[in-house]
Amino acid sequence: xxxxxxxxxxxxxxxxxxxxxxxxxxxxxxxxxxxxxxxxxxxxxxxxxxxxxxxxxxxxxxxxxxxxxxxxxxxxxxxxxxxxxxxxxxxxxxxxxxxxxxxxxxxxxxxxxxxxxxxxxxxxxxxxxxxxxxxxxxxxxxxxxxxxxxxxxxxxxxxxxxxxxxxxxxxxxxxxxxxxxxxxxxxxxxxxxxxxxxxxxxxxxxxxxxxxxxxxxxxxxxxxxxxxxxxxxxxxxxxxxxxxxxxxxxxxxxxxxxxxxxxxxxxxxxxxxxxxxxxxxxxxxxxxxxxxxxxxxxxxxxxxxxxxxxxxxxxxxxxxxxxxxxxxxxxxxxxxxxxxxxxxxxxxxxxxxxxxxxxxxxxxxxxxxxxxxxxx
Numbered sequence: 610x611x612x613x614x615x616x617x618x619x620x621x622x623x624x625x626x627x628x629x630x631x632x633x634x635x636x637x638x639x640x641x642x643x644x645x646x647x648x649x650x651x652x653x654x655x656x657x658x659x660x661x662x663x664x665x666x667x668x669x670x671x672x673x674x675x676x677x678x679x680x681x682x683x684x685x686x687x688x689x690x691x692x693x694x695x696x697x698x699x700x701x702x703x704x705x706x707x708x709x710x711x712x713x714x715x716x717x718x719x720x721x722x723x724x725x726x727x728x729x730x731x732x733x734x735x736x737x738x739x740x741x742x743x744x745x746x747x748x749x750x751x752x753x754x755x756x757x758x759x760x761x762x763x764x765x766x767x768x769x770x771x772x773x774x775x776x777x778x779x780x781x782x783x784x785x786x787x788x789x790x791x792x793x794x795x796x797x798x799x800x801x802x803x804x805x806x807x808x809x810x811x812x813x814x815x816x817x818x819x820x821x822x823x824x825x826x827x828x829x830x831x832x833x834x835x836x837x838x839x840x841x842x843x844x845x846x847x848x849x850x851x852x853x854x855x856x857x858x859x860x861x862x863x864x865x866x867x868x869x870x871x872x873x874x875x876x877x878x879x880x881x882x883x884x885x886x887x888x889x890x891x892x893x894x895x896x897x898x899x900x901x902x903x904x905x906x907x908x909x910x911x912x913x914x915x916x917x918x919x920x921x922x923x924x925x926x927x928x929x930x931x932x933x934x935x936x937x938x939x940x941x942x943x944x945x946x947x948x949x950x951x952x953x954x955x956x957x958x959x960x961x962x963x964x965x966x967x968x969x970x971x972x973x974x975x976x977x978x979x980x981x982x983x984x985x
Contacts, residue, residue: 611626615666615951621958649961660972669677689723704756713763717787725788762779809835815849824945836871847985853956855928856970863928870959931974948983
């Protein structure tokens with residue numbers, strides 16, 4: 610098992626009276642608190658190298674308190690400059706919102722800056738992002754696929770032309786080239802189409818928040834598609850599990866420290882609504898995607914009113930003493946079959962000192978018990 614930190618850089622200062630149906634505009638953003646949040650997250654990420662983590666990942670979202678990274682590149686570059694050994698990744702660039710050549714150039718540059726420690730990440734985006742950028746949701750999958758093709762060619766070919774539905778390019782030859790060949794790229798995947806897209810291209814996929822059975826179903830479906838349609842066998846190295854995580858000396862203390870922070874996120878959920886989206890956006894999901902999600906119960910994120918105890922039971926938040934966390938994660942890892950674990954140690958507005966202590970306890974008392982699981 611490989612261990613990483615992955616956090617959303619969530620803004621912690623939304624007032625108590627604001628709920629999921631309030632327009633969460635930037636009127637609620639204090640830039641000084643945002644700056645402090647960046648500073649604390651960087652310290653938390655850098656600490657991972659000292660503790661022996663394999664790496665840390667930064668995410669991108671737009672128009673939301675949930676993640677203060679409208680581009681993951683600046684924070685990734687800062688983290689690269691502050692570390693020497695561990696991997697630094699992004700999860701990831703929202704391909705339909707940006708030019709794919711620019712994404713490839715940044716990936717290659719970050720790989721060179723890191724000395725070959727970078728992991729790229731790609732996502733299709735959430736509804737609010739597509740609306741505000743005026744991207745047709747009915748074409749977002751096509752745009753995503755075409756963008757990935759261009760990114761891949763930029764990173765692997767010397768010079769090429771490209772004619773597609775969305776991009777027509779001439780004489781593309783990016784500088785610098787990445788150190789890694791191939792440069793690793795990961796992506797989250799929850800729909801049947803996205804899993805099939807990743808399996809065809811041998812892209813590792815990530816799942817987050819859902820119960821263990823949902824992780825397992827997605828990874829087993831990927832294996833089936835890879836074997837039956839594309840003739841290769843996928844192992845644990847192709848799969849990434851990610852969970853909110855908090856470790857303290859006792860179960861009671863862990864729950865007390867993280868309950869309010871987790872419920873802060875659930876009070877404000879979701880990060881796809883509403884600024885300009887009062888209802889689910891047509892075109893984002895297909896009928897086939899909805900049919901696929903029926904394969905396993907609990908496939909969707911918990912509803913905003915879900916009690917904390919239910920969130921803990923389902924694994925939305927794994928919190929407790931080191932023994933509890935190790936046992937819970939061992940079952941999750943062995944059942945779902947993933948070989949990379951992304952621990953989200955800063956749920957919502959969890960206090961910085963609690964995050965640092967939790968990581969220390971996890972590294973000292975949990976990682977050693979899990980490191981031999983699903984080793985390829």
